[in-house]
Amino acid sequence: MRTLIVEDEPRMLELLRKGLYEHGFTVMTAPDGETGLEIATAFEFDSILLDINLPGMDGYQLLKALRASARMTPVLVLTARDAEDDMIRGLDLGADDYLTKPFSFLELVARLHSITRHVREQGDGTIAIEDVVVDPMRHTVTRNGSRVDLTRLELLLLVSLAQNAGQCVSRRVLTQTLWGSDHAVSSSALDVLVNSLRAKIDAPHLRKLIATVRGLGYIFSTITGQQERASR
Numbered sequence: 001m002r003t004l005i006v007e008d009e010p011r012m013l014e015l016l017r018k019g020l021y022e023h024g025f026t027v028m029t030a031p032d033g034e035t036g037l038e039i040a041t042a043f044e045f046d047s048i049l050l051d052i053n054l055p056g057m058d059g060y061q062l063l064k065a066l067r068a069s070a071r072m073t074p075v076l077v078l079t080a081r082d083a084e085d086d087m088i089r090g091l092d093l094g095a096d097d098y099l100t101k102p103f104s105f106l107e108l109v110a111r112l113h114s115i116t117r118h119v120r121e122q123g124d125g126t127i128a129i130e131d132v133v134v135d136p137m138r139h140t141v142t143r144n145g146s147r148v149d150l151t152r153l154e155l156l157l158l159v160s161l162a163q164n165a166g167q168c169v170s171r172r173v174l175t176q177t178l179w180g181s182d183h184a185v186s187s188s189a190l191d192v193l194v195n196s197l198r199a200k201i202d203a204p205h206l207r208k209l210i211a212t213v214r215g216l217g218y219i220f221s222t223i224t225g226q227q228e229r230a231s232r
Helices: 010-022 033-042 059-068 084-092 105-121 152-162 171-179 187-201 225-231
Strands: 002-006 026-030 047-051 075-079 097-100 127-129 132-135 140-143 168-170 208-213 217-223
Touching (some): 010 047, 033 059, 047 059, 059 075, 127 152, 132 152, 168 171
Parallel strands (some): 075 097
8 A cells, every 4th residue: 555644743654654554554754744745636646634734735625635636536624723623624524534542553554454445445436316327446426517616524424325315324324434333532523524526516506416314314315405404
């Protein structure tokens, strides 16, 4: 697995580089955000390990610029901050997972494998429902013929809902699919992701396809505006 580590603290950077190398990773490193963005856009990686507290361009700015460049490489955010709003901000900008310091190295390795496994397990079958067409392998989504740019987590969420179109997918199942069964994620993280997906898939269109089933989860189906208001 090819991984880029963006970390400004030399000792931590070397520990991460050595540890991942010993676990079979091919590793490149960057000591700051500007260098990290340059390397991340010049080479192909299976994952990026990104520290938030970087000098100059911080991790949030790097992540935003990376997604704006259409690079959808899975990103695991490392941060000493454990406030919920920091976690939400990272996910909202397109991070695939987050880990707060201090952390278990074995958990770090497992998380990196998890976010890249999601990419491999999406399959190569195109999903077409109503006027939405999803190609998980090429990371492309269109609605009514117009391209919709999604982050990797938004794509995983859309695929999970579309593959079960017409059926309610529980919050628990969605959380496990997106972050893994052993990852403690606040309920607001899923809400943020669903709202972000709705803003891109549903907001520009009259017909709303992603509905809330109160107390249970979410469903992907064509419903009327009245039904949508009742389901929220």
